[in-house]
Amino acid sequence: MEKRLVFWYYFGNVNPKLLKPYNPKATEARVYELWEKSGYFDPDKLPARHKDPFSIVLPPPNVTGTLHMGHAAMLAIEDIVIRFERMRGKRALWLPGTDSAALATQAKVEDILYKKEKKTRHDIGREALLGRIEEFTKESEATIVNQVKRMGSSLDWGRYSYTMDETRNRAVNEAFKRMYEGGLIYRGARIVNWDPKLQTNVSDIEIEWKEETAPFYYLTYGPFTIGTARPETKFGDKYVVMHPDDERYKKYKHGDTLEVEWVNGPVTATIVKDKVVDMAFGTGVMTITPWHDQTDFDIAARHNLDKEQIIDQKGMLMPIAGEFAGVHWKKARPAIVEKLRAKGLVEKVDEKYAHRVATNSRGGGLLEPQVMLQWFVDVNKEFKLPHSELDGFEKGDTVTLKRLMQGVVESGQIEIIPDRFKKTYFHWIKDLRDWCISRQIWYGHQIPVWYRSTGAHDRLNGTPSDSRGVETHVGIERPEGEGWEQDPDTLDTWFSSGLWTFSTLGWPDKTKDLETFHPTDVLETGYDILFFWVARMVLMSTYLLGQIPFKKVYLHGLVRDGKGRKMSKSLGNIIDPLDMIEKYGADATRLSLIIGTAPGNDLKLSEDRVRGYKHFANKLWNVARFVLSNTEHGGFEKAKFAKEDAARMEEFEALKKEVTAHLDKYEFYLAGDNLYHYLWHTFADKVIEESKEALKGGNAAQKRSKQKLLHLLLEDQLKLLHPFIPFVTEELWSMLPHKKQSLLMIEPWPI
């Protein structure tokens, strides 16, 4: 109480809020509302000085998710860029949205359905499930949107998009249609990564390989010994493959046949010579299972061999397995090995064979390769570029999607930060295979293709094995006439994500937004989705628009816990950004994710870090209290600087330049670090300390010089710090004795 009175005595008319430590909780919501009401998040409502457009599209968080530290880092970085550019006089647009995350969302709703009602999606049907999902996403949407706001994100909510809304749906259908008509989307029976658990296939990059130790069996196959880790797939093996140059098997000629005794009796084996066989591995001989293995499938394709399905889509063995038919392969394996052993066909078993198995990284189980009729984007097919604003490509040039993806990064039209990821990007594209875009889940953009039977056509596991006898129509609307059925499959969620920079701006309509804000200036995202997303955006945009989707790609690292581990529920090491905001404020949370983090490097975050930056926000608060209490009566505006004060101004000019240069180069960590140290160790420790004597009285000219210095330095520091810590700076700005009523967020950048 006594202390309070002393404060009052010394600080006269200074805002009473300043007399207590900075309180983020009492400030942030109010300030955010002020910003939203101002309308300045919308580039169309910015004052006239804001001319050149600048745009970032927010990587859409999962609509059913909650904010995690990865999001928080992304929001902090993007908001820094946007606020910086806005203050610099750009018409800055940061466009928000959420993603349906089709597979994850459907799995979540199915899980709830099963837990609550013991029902599966097949029990309630497609329509009902979609209804439930829509309900669920609607409920969740507000949560994630509010959490994004709490970080202080200056997003233009009036332009909010959802990947499954009407406009985006139209864009997806249009993109599919154009790519189909351009010959870049095709349907084909190919080997895909089937997830028996989720009953859908996933694309190659969604595979997560896991190390596993399993027995490896050496089996007698006629005169040969073959090795396998999967004896349950071997029933149909009737091709035995070896390298053409292998001396050991010189006497066997390509195409020779021989009778061998096999699991369920004798089979006729055919010799195949193929260079893909590694002579040094095992015995240099293998039998193949084209239906369930990519390598084997390729061999079979090269030599035009039969392919037979051994395992069905639920993981059960097919009739070809004889007595084992209808049994799950996992259960059947020991029995099959036992039978082989009884027949004397097991030569030896290596119990500790280390190999990798494919699992679905999207929460599924073991993947079983299957041959299925699916939709693909052809990345190697040559076509004539329909339009081009791309460096090094002219309209009408013969190109492939792959070459487009490579070209725009090679030419430097798209810059990747940090630079080293260029290599990763090129390396991935070099061996890129066609992108399988159809999924057998229900939630998502249903493929805009219609089929009608024109007579007999064979079916393969419930899906037509080829398009013979089937009439196909590509389009959004059901075509005229009887018997048309839409393809039940949906598109890979990354297909719609690939359109994100322009679907959010209204494409395929020729909107003003699209014209103004595309290509966007920078795409900021985690390096873990460079292939999933960044590369696909380049593919879509270059083909459909003839434009790059963004000029720069800034890749941030993954946020890990204090020990460098991935944050996960099971480890219980999650640091929740909302907890941090609650305890230390959004500004502190932002700084903790910026300072000391170079692009592309993982960040180890601990609560101590966040607490440290809360102290910084408070330091600024106290500095402002001192400056305001000593300058509140004005009268120093026209003062001449004393020599040492002029030197301080020069020193500060250098800082401004340095900070601006760092921001220009996307070195946020360095810009933030410079500002942090200047405020604390130069402004507070030196400038303020040195001013105390003069402020006490004595020489009036000296005093006014100090007052002017303190005033100017504080004001400009608030501006420079605003992109980093917008809440506390905006709050302090409102306490400055201004003539004009304006928000700090649109003050001109002081350089």
Added chain:
RNA sequence: GGACGCUUAGCUCAGUUGGUAGAGCAACUCGUUUACACCGAGUGGGUCGCAGGUUCAAGUCCUGCAGCGUCCACCA
């Protein structure tokens, strides 16, 4: 098997074009005489992973090695 990254104070990391080793947190000592104890002044603590090389000068550039991590790859 290939590629990339990391290795600097107890912990987390900066160190931008090579020029006498830095910050935050933690620890310890002292300080509450009026911006701030969410503070100030100070102390301790590093042969910059290892071994070579280039240079007047290397944490920084080059070569090799090791450990850790990540990504990619059709070894049955």
